[in-house]
Amino acid sequence: MKADERAMNADNRIIVALDVSSQEDAIALLDKLPDVSFWKVGLELFVSSGPGILEILKQREKRIFLDLKFHDIPNTVAGACRAAAKYNVDLLTIHSTCGKDALKAAQLALTEGAAAVDKPSPKLIAITLLTSLNSRQLAFELKIPLELPEYALHMALLAKETGLAGAVCSPQEVEQLRMSCGDDFLLVCPGVRPKWADGGDQKRSMTPKAAVKAGADYLVMGRPITAAPDPVAAFARICEELG
Numbered sequence: 001m002k003a004d005e006r007a008m009n010a011d012n013r014i015i016v017a018l019d020v021s022s023q024e025d026a027i028a029l030l031d032k033l034p035d036v037s038f039w040k041v042g043l044e045l046f047v048s049s050g051p052g053i054l055e056i057l058k059q060r061e062k063r064i065f066l067d068l069k070f071h072d073i074p075n076t077v078a079g080a081c082r083a084a085a086k087y088n089v090d091l092l093t094i095h096s097t098c099g100k101d102a103l104k105a106a107q108l109a110l111t112e113g114a115a116a117v118d119k120p121s122p123k124l125i126a127i128t129l130l131t132s133l134n135s136r137q138l139a140f141e142l143k144i145p146l147e148l149p150e151y152a153l154h155m156a157l158l159a160k161e162t163g164l165a166g167a168v169c170s171p172q173e174v175e176q177l178r179m180s181c182g183d184d185f186l187l188v189c190p191g192v193r194p195k196w197a198d199g200g201d202q203k204r205s206m207t208p209k210a211a212v213k214a215g216a217d218y219l220v221m222g223r224p225i226t227a228a229p230d231p232v233a234a235f236a237r238i239c240e241e242l243g
């Protein structure tokens, strides 16, 4: 995505996470927030209610981020990507820590899978380091000897070198990743928190405005909107803060 495309409306930049456990609850959120144009279907909803929600989102002409965070051997992630291609979603996730062979196999299978069903290929984006982890956990639980920013950059570059379309990173690393990965590399940031929202389990947060200023193409937000007492007002307030 080029810089001019990045200068889009605030509400087009926000991807709202449909982190609910049933299709009925998901539809209730879609009904409540008709102005949201980009939705994320993640593990909770996909595992509990299957792919039906994707068809519903398509019927409503919404863009879809299918966040299944694949993490497996090359043959398995390739099979999963080939199968996911038929859903005709916009974004799909895989962990960079699968390694280059798996990332390459996944990208190739996704492209082939999309061509086989005559659909555009979803953009495959790689998780660098989950936003729920901090540098202490990286060092002492995961035993990664690199500093956190260096590790996140390394994971993003692995994805870029393998031909993936972009990466998922915390807003705290997005400026550095943007500088190193260039303007054509899609950078999607979860772990975004307005000042007035609860941080929850997110450890490397920034405000929506700061994240965009630092170079994020898209912001992924769930609870600050969906668990707010008034989700419509929360979404409107975030759009207003983004300017």
Ligand SMILES: O=C(O)c1cc(=O)[nH]c(=O)n1[C@@H]1O[C@H](COP(=O)(O)O)[C@@H](O)[C@H]1O
Binding pocket: 017, 019, 040, 042, 067, 093, 127, 129, 130, 131, 132, 168, 169, 190, 191, 192, 200, 202, 220, 221, 222, 223, 224
């Ligand atoms: O891939 C993701 O979207 C993701 C990656 C990551 O590192 N951290 C992260 O929070 N996410 C997702 O972003 C969403 C954040 O939700 P909230 O914390 O409720 O805003 C959740 O659906 C997470 O699964």
